[in-house]
Amino acid sequence: MSAPPTVPKDAPEAYRTFFDTYPDVARAYQDLGKSLRAAGPLSEREVGLVKLAIAIGARMEGAAHSHTRRGLAAGIDKKALEQVAILAASTVGFPNMMAAFRWVRDVIEDH
Incomplete structure (x- = not known):
């Protein structure tokens, strides 16, 4: 087993x-x-950032929380995680970017 x-x-x-x-x-x-x-x-850091970006693009709040937590645990800088969220503005629109930014900040603030 x-x-x-x-x-x-x-x-x-x-x-x-x-x-x-x-x-x-x-x-x-x-x-x-x-x-x-x-x-x-891809390095583990790059994979972490890509996975967060995919979660944000798919508008999956739980996955964005998870990948933000994993990113922090892997030592990814908080500002880098926030940047992934704000980069979404030109692709998913400002309101969706703001939601994603909040998801990332939720985890950062609880960390």
């Missing part, structure tokens, strides 16, 4: 419940993420 999947200590309750209830699926999901990160030359 393989090791249980790793659940971040600051993960939302729904995430924890899913991982506890479906550990095999959770482990496969984590393994997919590892394979995707290893598939190219």
Whole structure:
């Protein structure tokens, strides 16, 4: 039997419940993420910024919170994380950028 999947200590309750209830699926999901990160030359820092940008572009608040938390844990500068949010203005519009900026700031302020 393989090791249980790793659940971040600051993960939302729904995430924890899913991982506890479906550990095999959770482990496969984590393994997919590892394979995707290893598939190219991007550094962990670059991957973190890209993942945050994707979450913002898709307007996924929970994912933006998650990738901001992960970015901070990986040592990415708060201003770099904020810049990812503000860069979205010309693509997703000012109101959506402001929402994304708030999502990033929510996590930074709680950090």
